Amino acid sequence: MLSSYDAILLVSFGGPERAEDVMPFLRNVAQGRNIPEARLQEVAEHYYHFGGRSPINDHCRALKKALEDELSRRGYRLPVYWGNRNWHPFLKDVIDEMVRNGVRRALAVVTSVFGSYSSCRRYLEDLTKAREACGAATLEIDRLRLPFNHPGFVAAMTDRVQEAREAAKNAGFASVRLVFTAHSIPMAMAAGAPYVTQFEEASRLVAEAAGFTTWQLAYQSRSGPPHVPWLEPDILDVLRSMAKTERDGAVLVAPIGFLSDHVEVLYDLDVEAAALARELGIGFFRAGTVGTHPAFVAGLCEMIEERLNGRPERRAIGRLPACADVCPVDCCPPS
Incomplete structure (x- = not known):
């Protein structure tokens, strides 16, 4: 072909x-x-x-x-x-x-x-x-x-969330709080980009497909200087807040903003966030990334x-259009 x-x-x-x-x-x-x-x-x-x-x-x-x-x-x-x-x-x-x-x-x-x-x-x-x-x-x-809003990505991430929810159920938790995470970026950078709206939309699509009526967004892996505002809330702060009202509950963290389980996922979630959840008495379950x-x-x-030639359709679902194939010249400036 x-x-x-x-x-x-x-x-x-x-x-x-x-x-x-x-x-x-x-x-x-x-x-x-x-x-x-x-x-x-x-x-x-x-x-x-x-x-x-x-x-x-x-x-x-x-x-x-x-x-x-x-x-x-x-x-x-x-x-x-x-x-x-x-x-x-x-x-x-x-x-x-x-x-x-x-x-x-x-x-x-x-x-x-x-x-x-x-x-x-x-x-x-x-x-x-x-x-x-x-x-x-x-x-x-x-x-x-x-x-972010292609049916294949949404279906794959939905599977990962459902697998983690099943693990929580098998561990004795009848319900869990679903929290989606993405890499935090400077707020000045986010202001000129579709990052947050796409994060919100992808999370909504996956949560609804997985059968959740409520969910929350959080950020992880912040790396900038303290005086520069970055997107919040941080996943660790979400866990601390959850512990005040749901100490015997469980959280299902879905790193939807990452395509693979690389070090920022493994360390920031599986090591740091999981350790804090144990300390706070919260059950912690992490959905896999879409991977392959x-x-x-x-x-x-x-x-x-x-x-490619002969295939013009642009499959996308949800409320936002698919990403542009060619970025506008003023798209996503650095912070």
């Missing part, structure tokens, strides 16, 4: 795979951001807690393979490349490989759910810098829209087909 693209490029954040990679990786992340060394060392301990290896690269390998298989099943012969912003394989090296292989036009799948400068526009800027660094003037790269759930992979491929 012919298409208007030569390849798919999976674009991710990147992560270390051994302890000696942790600090070089974090310095790449912090480049140009004036983050104190002490803060980097603090974050490094989160990675060392898991042996210095982030699961994010393994997730990308699995997602790359799943996309290749599903696209092939649908009749598309498109190679899937994978490049990271902050660690190997770096975008520049992968784009250089694509050029050597004769790729002229690629569609980038960014591993983000909601739109903001850090979760979308920064990736586009890094793609441009990588193309310029290796002189890839002949390579055109478009971005696939973000999946078949419905999510199929949904990504449906969105890819939207951009």
